[in-house]
Amino acid sequence: MLALLLVFAPLSILSIGGGQATIPEMQHQAVVVHSWLSNGEFADLFALSRAAPGPSSLIAALIGWHVFGFWGAVAATLGMFLPSSLLMYAVGAWWHRSQDSRLRRAIERGLTPIAVGLVFAGAITILRAAHAGALVLATAGAVCLLQSATRISTHATVGAVTSIYLLIFYFT
């Protein structure tokens, strides 16, 4: 159990740019170094973690569960999220406190175009991973139009997309 914490806590600190960045190292640790699971099992858990809601780094919970049951899942999740959250808290608090300095205003203004670039880069990365076909592009376009034109909620959007895809799946 301690081993789980020792594997995931460093990964947490290394997961710069999001959870996906650590997947290769996680696979190496879990499959090769500790032989907690096979390569195929890891791939299955990875697919599952993408299928579940919430952050994809929750794959840590599945690995922990696979190895040591429920408390293993708790330990792995703590290891994966606690260190990075503490760090984010420290940085966020500092960022909050330095309000209204000229430097901070400049940082905020300088970061805005970077954020916009990253947002569009994120969209194209997901599209690549999803092997975008016509249906995927149409869905993305429709959701974008709907959200821009109306105040439709996230829950309604997710519900509608799920129902439409189920209909398409069973009736074509």
Place this chain on the structure above:
Amino acid sequence: MAAEAGSGNETRPEIRPSVGLPRLLAEFVRLGTVTFGGGLQSWIHREIVDRLGWVDEDTFLSGMTVARVVPGANGVNIALYIGFKLRGAAGAAAAVLGMIVPAFCVILCLGYLYRRFGHLPAVHFVLAGLAAAGVGATLTMGIKVGRRLPRDLATSLTAVAVFALVGVLQLPMIPVLLALVPISVGLALLAKR
């Protein structure tokens, strides 16, 4: 929006609605359980900025960029930052727990079902759709935010460069940001003079 200029001691009028802790927790629990297929931050933007107006666009954007540079899942980090902004340390804890605990329970249930019943093709198909919806949400946010950028050459070039290097050429994000952030912030500092 900030029409009345604060002429008192406060330099920046706080136009933040007061959000109770239970309400905050409930909102992030809701977000934590429906946000599939990547693009977590776009769904958070949709609900917290677009629909609820709990934080303004600039606060969200700067927080989002910080959240992406700091290690950890982006969505969890943004939630933490928003929770902190609204309710301090307790708010940060509530937001993080709201994002992780329900999703943790769901993923263990899925793991159990998967062991019992194996893989369902329909589920796989629906997930691809939800990923596509996530792309749509991301585009909405990008367009909305991009419209508010200052109309000057340096700003547009920076945004396009980040998109091209990270999105199209798939270069690792951290080195790109290490190179471009100082330039962009430096330009903003110069422009203020």
